[in-house]
Amino acid sequence: MRRTLTSGGVKALDSHEREVPFPGGGGGGTVVFMDDSPQNIRASDFLESDGMEPDDDVSLFFERYASALLARDARAIAGMYAVPGLIVFPGAVLPITDARQTEDFFASTWGQYDGVDAVEQQVALMGSAPGTVWADVTWSYGGRPQERFCYQLLRGPDGYQIVVLTPLA
Secondary structure (H helix, E strand, O other): OOEEEEOOOOOOOOOOOEEEEEOOOOOOEEEEEOOOOOOOOOHHHHOOOOOEOOOHHHHHHHHHHHHHHHOOOHHHHHOOEEEEEEEEEOOEEEEEOOHHHHHHHHHHHHHHHOOOOOOEEEEEEEEEEOOEEEEEEEEEEOOEEEEEEEEEEEEEOOEEEEEEEEEOO
16 A cells, blocks of 8 residues: 655545545645555654654664674674665665675674774654654764764564665765
8 A cells, every 4th residue: 555645735646546634744634545445544654753752662772783783793783674675875775685785794894993882872763654763863982973874664573673774964
């Protein structure tokens, strides 16, 4: 099922789509369904949560991620990335097709973190949808912010995994 939130204006619908009013959300809008069954969908699934505090599951995910980074445990980190996944760098999009790619990548980066034995993360939710969140995470070590990424996390049977990683300025 495709869900699209539109705000203002008129959207042309294909014959197999139908439009449902979307109350609230700062002016309303519509949700477009590709079939006739908007099952288990709430209007709140489409509301932005810009800058909101992460829930416990998201916070725990990044605590485990930080612990794996500090332990230099490439295998544990690889298990925190979904396959398939995507890493989007400026000028390059890297598909993740095998957990071994992630494990090898992290194993090759440990040298740049020599001497780092503590890290803090500041996590802010950028948005959410059913089963997924986008988190803006600033990693600080050496007494100052060092790296910032947007993580799209997908909830699976074993908790969240990173499905898309994008560096932020």
